Amino acid sequence: MSETPPSLLGLTTYLLSKTGKAARSRLAARLAARGLRLWHMAVLSALVDFGPHVQRELASRLGIDRSDMVKIVDDLAVAGLVNRARDTTDRRRVNVTPTRAGRAMFVDLQAEALAVQKELLAPLTSAEQAQLAALLRRVHAHVQAGSEETRPSR
Numbered sequence: 027m028s029e030t031p032p033s034l035l036g037l038t039t040y041l042l043s044k045t046g047k048a049a050r051s052r053l054a055a056r057l058a059a060r061g062l063r064l065w066h067m068a069v070l071s072a073l074v075d076f077g078p079h080v081q082r083e084l085a086s087r088l089g090i091d092r093s094d095m096v097k098i099v100d101d102l103a104v105a106g107l108v109n110r111a112r113d114t115t116d117r118r119r120v121n122v123t124p125t126r127a128g129r130a131m132f133v134d135l136q137a138e139a140l141a142v143q144k145e146l147l148a149p150l151t152s153a154e155q156a157q158l159a160a161l162l163r164r165v166h167a168h169v170q171a172g173s174e175e176t177r178p179s180r
Contacts, residue, residue, distance in 0.1 A: 045146065048146065049142060049143070049146055050064065052142045052145065052146070053067075053138065053139055053142045056138040056141075056142065057135065057138065060131075060134075060135075061105070062101075062105075062131075062135070063098075065088075065090060065094070065098050066098060066101060066102060066107075067132075067135045067139075068088050068090075069084065069088065069095075069098055069099065069102060069108075069122075070102070070107065070108075070124060070128055070131060070132045070135065071132065071135075072084060072087055072088055073108065073122060073123065073124040073128070074124055074128075074129055074132045078121055078122060078123040078124075079121070079122055080113070080119045080120065080121055080122075081095060081096070081099055081110070081119075081120040081121070081122050082095075082119070082120075084099075084122055099120075099122055102128065105127075106125060106127050106128075107124065107125055107127055107128035107131050108122050108123060108124055108125060108128050109122070109123045109124075109125055110122055111123075
C-alpha cells in the first residue's frame with residue numbers, strides 16, 4: 027500500500043495533477059472501447075460546438091500539431107464521423123465537417139465524459155461540484171490567458 031506524503035497532499039497543484047490523471051485515464055479507457063482517443067473527442071467537440079473548420083485552423087484552435095491533426099481527421103473520416111473536402115477557392119485548404127454519425131458519437135462521448143465526472147466527483151455535493159467547476163473555469167481562463175501571452179507569433 028502506498029501512502030501519499032502529507033507535504034504533497036498540501037499542494038493543490040499535485041492534487042489537480044493526480045486527479046486529472048485519474049480522470050484522463052478513465053475517460054481514455056471508455057473512448058478506447060469505442061476505438062477512439064481523447065484527441066478524437068476534442069476534434070468532434072470543436073466541430074460540434076464551433077461548426078465546420080479548415081483543418082489547419084482546427085489544429086491551431088486545439089493546439090494540435092498539424093501533422094497529428096491529419097492523422098486524427100483521417101481516423102474520424104474513415105470511421106464516418108467527419109467529412110473532408112478541399113476548399114473550392116483554395117485547394118490547399120481542407121474543410122472538416124461533422125457527419126450525422128459524428129454528431130451522434132459526440133453525444134455518446136459527452137455521456138461517457140459525464141459518467142466519469144460523476145464517478146470522480148461522487149464525494150462532493152451538487153453545490154460543491156458546481157463550486158469546484160466554477161473555480162476550475164476561473165483557473166483555466168487564467169492559464170489560457172497566460173499561454174496566449176507566452177505563445178510565439180507566426
